[in-house]
Amino acid sequence: YGLAFYPLKTFAPVGLSPIYELPEEISFRAASFASSALAVVVVLGASIALRKRSPAPLVALSSFALLVAPLLGFAQVGPQLVADRYSYVPCIPLALLAAGALFIGTQGVIARVAPSIALICVASLGALTYRRTQVWRDSATLWGSVIAVHPDSYIANAGLGDDLKTRAFAERDNVRRAQTMTEAAACFERALHARAEPKFCSNLSVIFQELARLDAERASEHATRALDYARRAVELAQARGSDATEHLLALGSALLAQGAYAEALATLERYTRERPEHALGWANLG
Secondary structure, eight states, X not given: OHHHHHHHHHHSOOSOOSOEEOOSOOOTTSHHHHHHHHHXXXXXXXXXXXXXXXXXXXXXXXXXXXXXXXXXXXXXXSSEEEOGGGGTTTTHHHHHHHHHHHHHHHTTTSTTTHHHHHHXXXXXXXXXXXXXXXXXXXXXXXHHHHHHHOTTOHHHHHXXXXXXXXXXXXXXXXXXXXXXXXXXXXXXXHHHHHSOOHHHHHHHXXXXXXXXXXXXXXXXXXXXXXXXXXXXXXXXXXXXXXXOGXXXXXXXXXXXXXXXXXXXXXXXXXXXXXXXXXXXXXXXXX
């Protein structure tokens, strides 16, 4: 997939994204993987067949393959399948190949206007590059750009949810705070739908606890959802055999808000034993 992805995005840089998530399953049943494999076989076969007439394509492609090999996921690092930035150095041989082909194909035809064409290309690419850098202006813009290309990205939806939640807690106007909290909840729910992560449930519990405080008419509904999400966070963590301690604070807070004092007491006592350095645990226990 990487062998096809990097040349394609280098010569046709459309649909770019700050992150391309590693799918839970990699299989030739997926069209993207099957078509990539077919493209690699066809291009490799053609370059081998033409090697005596023109060895340059095979040399350039071999050089590209060697340079990109450490980035093809033989040793997976991080949640990305591929990354735009990984193309910069490995695709230099392909750029040289394209330049050589252009030189041979246009020799004597556009020699006089070549400098002007080069200047136009550099200016255009520079303008497009500047436009692309605006994606990294802030967290909301960054994650929004990923969601525009990959709406179901759990990483992007969770990232945008975190940003909105932080902004909501900093908002002094209660109406705007509730609106931003609701937007954050929608992001975390999309992330949870894409991948069942305990931390998404904990964040949703915290958000709905705050919405219960801000929205008196639906306070009971929000409080119930907060408790449901907190319980689910703990259950998901335990089902994976991971430490559920970090989710006990949200559960204890949700139980406290519901008036389930005995269960809240036991939950928060356990949390403060495990995380004695966290002041909020002690405050809720008090």
